[in-house]
Amino acid sequence: MASSTASCGQMHKITDGSVHTPLGFKATGLHTKVKRKRKDLGAIVCDVPASAAAVYTLNQIQAAPLDVTRESIAEEGTLRAVVVNSGQANAVMGKVGVADAYEMRDRTAQAFGLEPLDVAIASTGTIGERLQMEKILPGIEALHPEANPASANAFAESILTTDTCTKETCYATEINGKTVHIGAVAKGSGMIHPNMATMLSFVTTDAAIAPEHLQQALSEITDRTYNRITIDGDTSTNDMVLTLASGKAGNEPLHPEHPDWQPFIQALQCVAEEQSKQIARDGEGATKLVEVNVKGAPTDEDAGKIAKQIVGSDLLKTAVFGTDGNWGRIICAIGYSGVTINPETIDIAIGPHLTLSQSEPVNFSEEAVTAHLKQDEVFIDVELNIGDGSGKAWGCDLTYDYVRINAGYRT
Template identity: 90%
Template sequence: MASSTTTSGQMHRVTDGSVHTPLGFKATGLHAKVKRKRKDLGVIVCDVPASAAAVYTLNQIQAAPLDVTRESIAEGGTLRAVIVNSGQANAVMGKVGVADAYEMRDKTAKTFGLDPRDVAVSSTGTIGERVQMEKILPGIEALQPEATAASSNAFAESILTTDTCTKETCYATEIDGKTIHIGGVAKGSGMIHPNMATMLSFVTTDAAIAPEHLQQALSEITDRTYNRITIDGDTSTNDMVLTLASGKAENKPLHPGHPDWAHFIQTLECVCEAQSKQIARDGEGATKLVEVNVKGAPTAEDAGKISKQIVGSDLLKTAVFGTDGNWGRIICAIGYSGVTIDPETIDIAIGPHLTLSQSEPVDFSEEAVTAHLEQDEVFIEVDLHIGDSSGKAWGCDLTYDYVRINAGYRT
């Protein structure tokens, strides 16, 4: 296990940490030959019943694995494993899709000596194609999860679709004098516009926390992280964030009245934000991560809504790609966000460069703004001057390659 010494009240990133780092968890992935070359089947297994919480896509068309996972969690609020395939989404497949999802659950349970209700199921890939069960079922039998960085990376590879890289992170902190870890693996590159998106995120922790409190924490944090990323405005059918807590750190069970509750929330949010930014950075064809911070809003909800509206603007995204400091596209998005604002009090900065003050243009260096827009990370800040709340959102630029990738997605 990676080094994870902590100081009380502090947290730090764990080098090479991932979903295997929290005590009690193992993972792996392999090539079941659904895809031509890349890994396409993975599993996370916990040694003990883990408190479970999940947030799902709000698309009204939902893939069969989501219903199966909901059922498993509802049985007792705990899980022992999650099985994931990539290549076929098992979405809009009718009764056969439901049967396949249950068969994946049952096969995983049998392979690892679990009750079927201990297993969650997740799929990602092309909608309307049946999962190749003749390859998936033998693949499940061949999975051999381990608590190593290499095995977690194999899992991270197995869930990718159009992603260009794996997305893993882990943080350690101290609760009740015990070191706890929170690790995450995610996938997502296109069809990203939560609530949720074509993204999957699996988060593990060895903190002790009851399912209902874990759900409360995850739901709250999702609104500020995963639901603040957008790439192309499309909300998918399969997407899910699943969090498992083994309790093996042996802290006193966390709850909203626990003295370290806020610290736990902060650490979990740090992991979820890191995963969200990794997804946004890896947007299909993207060359830049864009972060928008809106402050001076009446409520955090208003700030989040405006920041997401800005980062989701195709005109803004293409301006970032073209390194064009056109702040007019920013204020336009603010105006149609649906949030009540004062049109006379808005400040806009691109990077450190103020371009609008109290809704009036200011002199700025076009060359300096262009230089900022040429960076891998672009920052935009808006101050509405009508409140004390703030919120962030993340996205990417819109490039020629986005069209190329999606025009040939099935070919």
């Protein structure tokens, strides 16, 4: 059955698309019994050497898989496969963790007829537990990637930890008159904070683009998307966004001077922003997605910093959970954001309801604001009125279930 599409400006969202949709990619996932019931091992494989780019957690403690993946990408700037295990993070395991990471890479290369440096690896789960290699290695041998929605969904399931749902998306755009697809799959639910977190995202595209230009594009959009989500203020040890480009769409290779460079950037950002929202919406115990939009800041960077400060405020997050339209918590977060502001020119709206104008309280309907805060998506708009900078950030409410989930994470 043909994929249905929904218009998204110059782009089209492919509603049943995922990482398998761009030409040249296959995926799969399975259960090795590292986790009790859910799938826990998956792979994405490309038919050809794909241009590769990645961004990583800024936590100074980094898991062994990140170093191994860096090494693979540094060799030629290309990859053919990525294998991911979930349930155990292979983090802070010393030399044995490094050895296990290399063995995962080597066995994946053997299984798919590749060179070790063709393979990236990733792990997510509990820190400080040695990988159950006696289960993972036979699992690698049993992986059989295919290019269909079911196999892509199996991969999406295999990378989850405390997530309650899979996170997949795909968009298409026109480059040089050729249809270019960008698909993505992510996991993330807790330990989410700007500058990567307990988050993995894998992006595939059939666009033709050199590794250095793909890295430039990924780094640019990461600052506006993945680095604008926060759930609980913790930054993890394992996380990365990995992007692979097969070049099979047949377009002229993309670069910053290419006439369709910006449409490509916009499509990549659209995919990354949707993934970011999916992660924020699925925060541990969350009941609502919170989007903060800041305008009128000195710079875009300043606007993004303020938006992250607001959406990351525990007081604001609990107010959203309790449907309390306490705009004082919003302006408080603005004030300690570290951005230079004019305290007398700030406007704040919760949903469509203005609560503060030029830093003066406005009469508003508490009932109407409460009604907005009861919705699945909550929007907060801030106008600083001192510049042209704008930026968004995403998060979720903080609920009783967040404590329950994390109090029993290993039990």
